[in-house]
Amino acid sequence: MKKTKQNKPVKSSLTKRSIQKFMKNRLAIVGLIGLFLLLTACICAPLLTSYDPGFIDLTQKSLPMSAEHPLGTDRLGRDLLARVLYGGRWSLLIGIAASLGTNLLAAILGCVSGYYGGKVDRTLVTVQEFMSLFPTTLIFILLAGITGRSINIVLAIWILTGWGGTMRIVRSRILSLKQEPFVESCRANGISSFSIMFHHMVPNTMGPIILNVTMNVGGYVLSEAGLTYLGIGLPADIPTWGNILNGAKRMDILLNEPLLWMVPGAAILLLTLSINFFGDGLRDALDSTTK
Amino acid sequence: MQNKTEENLLVVENLTMEFASPRRFLEKQKPSVRAVNDISFTVKEGETFGLVGESGCGKTTLGKCIIRLLKPANGKIFFNADGEMKDLLTLDHEDSFKFRKKLQIVFQDPYAALNPQHTIMEAFDEPMRIHGIGGGDKEKRKELIAMSLERVNLQPDYMYRYPHEFSGGQRQRICVAKALVLEPKLIVCDEPVSALDVSIQAQLLNLMRKLQKELGLTFIFIAHDLSVVHYMSDRIGVMYLGNMVELAEADALYSHTMHPYTEALLSAIPVPVYQGKHDRIILEGDVPSPMYPPSGCPFHPRCSRCMAVCKQSKPRLEEKANGHFVACHLFDEE
Numbered sequence: 001m002k003k004t005k006q007n008k009p010v011k012s013s014l015t016k017r018s019i020q021k022f023m024k025n026r027l028a029i030v031g032l033i034g035l036f037l038l039l040t041a042c043i044c045a046p047l048l049t050s051y052d053p054g055f056i057d058l059t060q061k062s063l064p065m066s067a068e069h070p071l072g073t074d075r076l077g078r079d080l081l082a083r084v085l086y087g088g089r090w091s092l093l094i095g096i097a098a099s100l101g102t103n104l105l106a107a108i109l110g111c112v113s114g115y116y117g118g119k120v121d122r123t124l125v126t127v128q129e130f131m132s133l134f135p136t137t138l139i140f141i142l143l144a145g146i147t148g149r150s151i152n153i154v155l156a157i158w159i160l161t162g163w164g165g166t167m168r169i170v171r172s173r174i175l176s177l178k179q180e181p182f183v184e185s186c187r188a189n190g191i192s193s194f195s196i197m198f199h200h201m202v203p204n205t206m207g208p209i210i211l212n213v214t215m216n217v218g219g220y221v222l223s224e225a226g227l228t229y230l231g232i233g234l235p236a237d238i239p240t241w242g243n244i245l246n247g248a249k250r251m252d253i254l255l256n257e258p259l260l261w262m263v264p265g266a267a268i269l270l271l272t273l274s275i276n277f278f279g280d281g282l283r284d285a286l287d288s289t290t291k
Numbered sequence: 292m293q294n295k296t297e298e299n300l301l302v303v304e305n306l307t308m309e310f311a312s313p314r315r316f317l318e319k320q321k322p323s324v325r326a327v328n329d330i331s332f333t334v335k336e337g338e339t340f341g342l343v344g345e346s347g348c349g350k351t352t353l354g355k356c357i358i359r360l361l362k363p364a365n366g367k368i369f370f371n372a373d374g375e376m377k378d379l380l381t382l383d384h385e386d387s388f389k390f391r392k393k394l395q396i397v398f399q400d401p402y403a404a405l406n407p408q409h410t411i412m413e414a415f416d417e418p419m420r421i422h423g424i425g426g427g428d429k430e431k432r433k434e435l436i437a438m439s440l441e442r443v444n445l446q447p448d449y450m451y452r453y454p455h456e457f458s459g460g461q462r463q464r465i466c467v468a469k470a471l472v473l474e475p476k477l478i479v480c481d482e483p484v485s486a487l488d489v490s491i492q493a494q495l496l497n498l499m500r501k502l503q504k505e506l507g508l509t510f511i512f513i514a515h516d517l518s519v520v521h522y523m524s525d526r527i528g529v530m531y532l533g534n535m536v537e538l539a540e541a542d543a544l545y546s547h548t549m550h551p552y553t554e555a556l557l558s559a560i561p562v563p564v565y566q567g568k569h570d571r572i573i574l575e576g577d578v579p580s581p582m583y584p585p586s587g588c589p590f591h592p593r594c595s596r597c598m599a600v601c602k603q604s605k606p607r608l609e610e611k612a613n614g615h616f617v618a619c620h621l622f623d624e625e
Contacts (some may be wrong), residue, residue, distance in 0.1 A: 181398035182406045182414075188358045189418040189473070190391040199417075203408040 021285040028281020034274030038267070042088035051079035053086035053239045062257060072259050074247065084263050087239040091221050092271075094151065094240065098158045099216035106163035107209055110170025111197050115178065121171075128164045136161045137227075144232040154233055158220065166212045173205040207286035211279060218275030225268050241268050299371060300477060300509050301334040301357070306366035308352050312582070324581045326352040327363070328533040331608070334477070336371065339503065339510040341524030341541065343517060343556065347578060349533040350513045351399075354479040357511065358394045359387070370394070370477075392422040395470035399482040401462035405454035411465060412436055412450040415472055422473060439472040440465070443498060460491035467499065471506070479511045484519060496523060517560050521545060526614075529553045532581055532589040535608055539615040549617040552590050588620065596621060 022028055041048060051069075057077035064072050071080040113124040139157055147153060177183055178201075186196050202209075221241070227233030228242025229249065236243055241264040248260035307329050312321035326349040334340045342350045355361045357368060359379060369376040370390060379390055398404040405414055415436045419425060425432035437447035443464040454462060463483060470478050480499070484492040496519065503510060514520045520527060520541075527544050529537040529552065537550040548554045555572040574593045579585050585592050591601040600620050608618040 181400060181404040184355075184360055185396065185398070185404060185469075186418075188360050188391065188394075188396055189422070190388045191417060191421060195417070200406055200409075204406070 018285040022281050025281040025284060027277045028285075031274045031277025031279075031281065034270055035278055038088065038271055038274065039092070042085055042092060045082070045085035045089060049079065049082040049085060051082035053078065053083045054237070055079075065259070071263055072257075074257075074260055075253070080244075080259060080263060083239050083244055084241070084267055087241050087244055087264065088267060088271075090234075090238050090240040091224060091242070091268075092217070094155070094224055094234070095217040095219075095221040098155055098162070098220040099213050101155065101159040102162040102216060103166050103209055103213045105159055106166035106212075107170050107202065107205070109163060110167040111174055111202060111205075113167070114171040114174030115193065115197050115201070117175075124167070125171075128167055131161055132164045134161065137232075140227055140232045149233065149235045151234055151238070154224075154227070158223075162216075166209065166216075169208045169212070170205050173208065174201055177201045177204055211283050211286060214275060214282060215279040218272040218279075222268060222272050225264075298335050299333045299369075299376075300336040301371070301511075302367075302369040302376065303333070303357070304331050304367040304369070306330045306353070306356060306368065307364050308349070308356055308361060309364045322582055325533050325584070326581065327356065328584075329366075330530075330533075330535050332528055332535065332538060334509060334511060335525075336476075337503075337507055337509055338525040339512050339523050341520040341527035342511065342513045342530060343515060343520050343527060344530035345515060345556075345578065347581070348530045349581075350530050351481055353530070354396065354481050354511060354513050357477075358396050358479055359391070360396075392418070392424070392473040393476045394479070395473060395475040395477070396479045396481060397463070397466050397470055397483045400486050401459050401466055402454075402486075404466050405462060405469075407454055410451055410453055411440075414454075415439070415450070415469055418469075418473060424473060435472060439468040442471065442502065443468045459487055460495060463487060463491075463495055464498065467495075467502070471502065475508070477509045477511065479513070481513045482515065483512075485514065485516060492519065499523075517557060529556065532578060532584060534589050534618065535616075536590065536619070537615075537617045538608065539612075539617075543612070543615055547612070547615070549611060549615065549622060550590075550619050551594050551596050551621070588618075 049070075055078060057073075060069070060073050060077035061075050062073065063069055063077075066072070069079050069081070071084070073079055074083070109124055113121045136157065139161070140154070143153055143157070174197075183196060183200060186200055191200075224233055224240060225242035225245060228240055229245045231246060233242055234240055236246070244264040245261055248254065248257070248264075253260055306327055307325065308327040309323045309325050311323040314320050328349075330353060332340070342353065344350050352361065356363045359368075363380065366380070368379045370379050370393070372390070372393075377386075377390075379387065382390070405411075412433070416429075416432055419432050419435070420427075425435050433450075436450050440447050440449060445461065445464060445468070449457075449465075454465070457465065463486075467478075467483075483499070484495055487495065499510070500523070502508065510523070512520060512523045514523075524541045527539065527541050528535050529544070529550065531552050537544065537548075537553045539547075539549075544553065545557065548557055555574050558570065558572045572595070576593050579589070579592060585602075587603050588594070588597075588601040588606055591597045594601065598620060600623075604620075606618045606620050606623075608616050609622075610616050611622045
């Protein structure tokens with residue numbers, strides 16, 4: 001018998017192949033680099049600027065670009081670079097939290113729906129169909145009027161209404177996995193439903209879930225900006241990209257101080273484009289049916 | 292034939308499995324499909340019971356009912372638990388769980404039978420843990436896994452690898468090892484070799500026969516390859532459209548074929564040497580839809596020796612020679 005050197009778990013060559021496939025995709029690499037730059041800039045904000053994003057200095061208002069204020073200041077004398085960098089932290093944090101929350105809920109619901117089938121499945125699918133038709137903006141407008149604006153409420157609404165897409169993907173994967181012999185073998189051995197669902201089936205649907213988490217971050221950053229721009233999203237004292245844009249929506253600012261809307265706009269554009277390029281590459285890399 | 296003597300490990304009585312068609316809005320409910328229709332047979336301890344029949348005849352469904360992956364609509368499955376026959380279908384949840392490790396299955400497709408995300412050790416470990424094999428000691432279980440892999444001629448340190456690092460034949464041996472590690476009495480082999488190359492088939496079949504002798508296992512061997520079934524089985528049951536049409540000792544079935552369907556099946560075995568004209572019986576038409584089975588004998592629309600009585604009454608499986616059961620009106624005694 002031949003002696004083998006492997007005593008430790010060998011790294012799955014599936015992962016290796018996915019990484020190789022991803023590296024071949026140029027656009028995806030561009031996305032990854034863009035995402036990396038934006039994330040590092042936002043995380044390292046205190047190193048890149050010494051200003052406080054909320055500090056109002058009326059003697060320094062509406063300044064153009066200068067060595068002191070690289071991107072100038074707004075009408076209240078707040079440093080724009082600091083506001084965009086710190087604002088990016090909030091925007092990304094909210095985007096990531098909303099995306100994780102939505103997809104976690106979607107994965108659980110999709111799994112339960114696909115595994116148990118029958119009435120549970122029919123109910124969840126009907127609720128999902130209703131949700132996908134429901135105008136969420138209406139809820140935001142209503143709640144902004146009733147309870148005022150708050151991060152928790154915005155996140156809660158996003159999570160409660162946004163689970164439909166991922167849920168359907170997970171559900172269909174679970175439906176096909178249920179027929180797989182390895183799952184039948186678990187059932188024949190009397191392994192609990194909980195273990196079958198979360199130890200055997202969910203790891204096999206991780207590809208699409210990871211993809212959706214990534215893509216949804218971009219989507220939520222964009223909808224945060226949209227909602228806050230309209231004034232029905234987050235409270236005005238949090239410097240998100242949407243709030244910076246909201247502060248720049250007056251006609252004379254749009255015309256005379258273009259930096260105030262161009263910079264946060266460009267940041268949003270760069271982030272969503274990067275995430276979409278990265279996500280596309282990720283999807284191709286995780287799809288084991290294509291070479 | 293429904294004797295519950297000690298030598299029988301498994302007694303199946305009047306087993307019926309129905310699949311209901313899904314009801315669609317504003318549509319007439321379609322009749323349900325009877326995949327397994329009132330089947331009875333016994334399996335002796337230590338023997339291999341072959342099940343043959345074409346695709347869709349219900350042999351896999353029957354196998355899945357026996358390991359209780361499906362809940363039959365009707366019937367009884369008695370299993371010999373240390374001399375006492377217990378009906379697996381009437382046991383409560385806890386007792387039923389104890390029997391699950393005694394009955395194992397080896398699936399047809401070795402590529403889908405192992406979770407691609409789990410190493411071999413993880414795949415073996417979970418069922419062992421919940422069935423208390425190795426006494427709750429992780430190291431002991433690891434030892435048992437290593438032993439089990441060696442038993443199917445694989446290296447013990449393969450347990451750290453993932454399924455996709457193995458060939459089809461290796462995977463099927465891993466599946467056999469996975470079933471064996473739970474110390475089963477009966478293994479349902481659901482076409483275990485039909486996805487493999489011919490050279491690998493022989494290797495696996497010989498390995499399974501060797502393990503059967505060493506460990507005193509009982510096999511229910513489902514296949515559509517008649518030569519493989521003949522090689523493996525002591526007794527063979529022939530299924531058609533959810534019914535058992537003939538059941539006999541393997542050699543008797545091949546030498547004294549009784550049912551016309553079995554005759555047609557056997558004539559389809561390719562003969563390696565040219566012996567003049569090979570009188571192959573070609574069956575006319577297709578298998579009828581199990582949703583709308585024919586009246587009388589299920590085989591009558593395709594039978595070359597169909598009589599008037601075949602269209603009206605369904606023949607029962609009766610013993611016509613010693614240990615040779617057949618369900619056909621041709622052998623009715625007037």
